[in-house]
Amino acid sequence: xxxxxxxxxxxxxxxxxxxxxxxxxxxxxxxxxxxxxxxxxxxxxxxxxxxxxxxxxxxxxxxxxxxxxxxxxxxxxxxxxxxxxxxxxxxxxxxxxxxxxxxxxxxxxxxxxxxxxxxxx
Numbered sequence: 001x002x003x004x005x006x007x008x009x010x011x012x013x014x015x016x017x018x019x020x021x022x023x024x025x026x027x028x029x030x031x032x033x034x035x036x037x038x039x040x041x042x043x044x045x046x047x048x049x050x051x052x053x054x055x056x057x058x059x060x061x062x063x064x065x066x067x068x069x070x071x072x073x074x075x076x077x078x079x080x081x082x083x084x085x086x087x088x089x090x091x092x093x094x095x096x097x098x099x100x101x102x103x104x105x106x107x108x109x110x111x112x113x114x115x116x117x118x119x120x121x
Contacts, residue, residue: 002026002110004096009115012086015041018117021095022079030054030074032100034083037086038117047106048094049100064090086119093117 008020022034036048049060049070058070069082079096093116097108 002096002098004110004112005093006112006115008095009094009117011118013121014086014088014119014121016086017082017084018086020081020083020094020096020115020117022112024077024079024096024098027098027100029077030066030097032098033036034072034079035105036070036094037078037098037106037108037111038099039095039114040089040092045095045107046092051079051104089117091117093120
């Protein structure tokens with residue numbers, strides 16, 4: 001059974017930083033892409049970033065490019081999202097997920113329970 005658990009969310013000031021983590025189990029982690037999506041209050045899921053199974057390809061949404069960095073440690077089955085220069089519009093619940101190679105990045109088939117990120121003065 002696929003199990004994904006996010007952590008690291010919290011409150012940050014504009015311009016600040018947070019680091020999210022995702023612990024994965026129940027599947028061959030290194031074989032599949034891993035995705036970060038987020039959902040702001042009253043809005044739908046927004047794709048944030050994706051990284052290939054071997055970490056050899058990475059893409060970011062334009063809204064976070066240059067500010068967020070995705071990474072993975074296949075030895076530890078963990079995924080991370082380093083978020084710098086945070087903006088108030090980054091406030092959302094952040095989810096890690098995977099489609100195991102099939103499906104849109106914007107709505108991962110498998111997702112964790114999410115972690116809240118609030119950026120406020």
